[in-house]
Amino acid sequence: MDSFPTSLLSGYRNFMSGRYADERERYRSLAESGQSPSTLVIACCDSRAAPEIIFDAGPGELFVIRNVANMVPPYEPDGNFHATSAALEFAVQSLKVSDIVVMGHGRCGGIRAALDPNAEPLSPGDFIGRWMGLLKPAAEQIQSNDIMTPVERQTALERISIRNSLNNLRSFPEIKALEGEGKLQLHGAWFDISTGELWIMDPATRDFIRPDV
């Protein structure tokens, strides 16, 4: 018990005396009635880009998947364990969310690794290498582009990755069908850690644009 990180315990005390105290009834009601979030956010694990902070979301509002580089693998009903596909299935089929937001962000370590031609496996299992392999064709194409700066390449792949995830979402038959019926909407967003700006993908052009704030 003594080993539990003290910063987390201290933060938890703030939560209990602050936010929880303010929203006690909401938490209780959410516990009783169950969650019914209308939005699924697929975000990165990055410590600087928590969806609940960026969207100032209260309890019960966002169902959140977080993996490295906010990626969605393509539909692969092969019987293996699929953390992301399982969460996706749960959000869409069981919770029946109406919106899915894929949110990327600047200075993403996973994207940086994908773009590094000299990247070594981080461990013999090379899990990051395999995982970022989902972006391999795009990464190779961007890597070979030597007239963009490294920062531009990075931002470009971050946004490509978001569109890639949106494409992969549509490889799931149920998601494609629900979107076709107008019951589900897919969105892209990109968060600039430095400026705090949120760029939203225009569904028509697939460009990222800053909304008026």
Next chain:
Amino acid sequence: MDSFPTSLLSGYRNFMSGRYADERERYRSLAESGQSPSTLVIACCDSRAAPEIIFDAGPGELFVIRNVANMVPPYEPDGNFHATSAALEFAVQSLKVSDIVVMGHGRCGGIRAALDPNAEPLSPGDFIGRWMGLLKPAAEQIQSNDIMTPVERQTALERISIRNSLNNLRSFPEIKALEGEGKLQLHGAWFDISTGELWIMDPATRDFIRPDV
């Protein structure tokens, strides 16, 4: 653009005028220097249990994996895509976190599905069924216990799942080695949505205990 969920846009405006305004320098500095969180939290996607809220964490503090039922699969260096193992590898090998917290919570929908003997696949891919299969032996043992109430069985499996994830973390050779060297500590925690209480796993007995607040 008009389709982007208005509640998220509205929340984002609160963030910009509130938290971001207050912490502008911190965000900028984190963007420049990169993230160096000391803690990885493996949490559930549930909309009522966001780690940053529960630990009142600021930007840069928590690297967060979120999947259904906060699970860690066993070490499987098989070349497939492993969202969780990839994020884990990144946190441990690249970011060199000093602590990993597996945080479960009450009323978890994934655990409920694992305990439902009549659960049907949510979709033909049955991703949730496969994913929760990680807990199958434990779930079957708990299911057969007809003298605990459904709620007691649910809580029991939620806590067993946390211990299971901790066991699986130790199946990763690098994690086991770092823990052995005293460079990495593994923790379990369970959040009660209704009361806001955080129960922390005693590393010696593996019981969950409420810390003094």
Next chain:
Amino acid sequence: MDSFPTSLLSGYRNFMSGRYADERERYRSLAESGQSPSTLVIACCDSRAAPEIIFDAGPGELFVIRNVANMVPPYEPDGNFHATSAALEFAVQSLKVSDIVVMGHGRCGGIRAALDPNAEPLSPGDFIGRWMGLLKPAAEQIQSNDIMTPVERQTALERISIRNSLNNLRSFPEIKALEGEGKLQLHGAWFDISTGELWIMDPATRDFIRPDV
């Protein structure tokens, strides 16, 4: 006389100069008119869980049975001596209590003995072994669950024992009938010695829940 425990004599003097002095009229009146408690509490002998202390009860309020692990045996009108059934009969038929509370508690030594697969008889009579045999089927089912911790198994059986006692109460024809007529209500409660918390059994789900305090 000199042998009477001095701590008890000293405590008795406190009672006389304190509580008795304050409630002299109540004691006298209760002596004259006889007792008419509305509640029977079936509690454990444990020195840390006295019902009058936990419910801050005054004289005349609680009729109290205390045996190891707050158990009620099933209805057995066999002509033998039955301490618990006799007290039960007196409370229900003669005092006509309106409520029966079965109160268990954490860290119960009787429950611990019931869960110990290597428990030896405490004496040749093996009275505890026989008495805890009332819980034998449940204890065996919980014992075989090796994925809950010893503390979790103990808490589970403590609560199962309360439900078991409530079931056995309903095996007494008079109690079953009075409950059916709405003249008698049965309740379960579990006291946490460490935190002082009282968990109350929800009659619908049979789960134990902390009331708002």
Next chain:
Amino acid sequence: MDSFPTSLLSGYRNFMSGRYADERERYRSLAESGQSPSTLVIACCDSRAAPEIIFDAGPGELFVIRNVANMVPPYEPDGNFHATSAALEFAVQSLKVSDIVVMGHGRCGGIRAALDPNAEPLSPGDFIGRWMGLLKPAAEQIQSNDIMTPVERQTALERISIRNSLNNLRSFPEIKALEGEGKLQLHGAWFDISTGELWIMDPATRDFIRPDV
């Protein structure tokens, strides 16, 4: 939950804000280290005679058996369920108490029933009739004494019952042996509900005497 007696809930709140708040550390310490009471009290279920109140006892001080008329049956190692013998065995063999106090009291309903020549069974099981049968020879002898008043007969049998319980305690081989070795002492006491007086049995004469207060 709504059905739980409100007077008990209200009393529990007093306990939490009062006694528990004052003795929090003691409760915690007792939970950690386990109970080690030095005294077993065998008392009546009567709502007016709670040992913890009369001896002003704190948590952890008294291990308490309560049955109708504070009786101890004779040693009967017959394999049946024996609530009182089981608790006795636990207190003596496991907790190794140094003192056993049998505490009777005035106006005891069980004793009154034992003395009533016209007493009808309270229910077809006649559990009280059987239980008070433990005192049958003594009760018959007192009943036939028509020169004592009913109150005198009642008080007499109350005290006889205490001595009877002490005799039966000595029918347990382990208790007899421990007493012989000076490791266990047996005491009798009788509480006068009306005056609050505690009468203590002189071990030499077996008379009940009021100690100086």
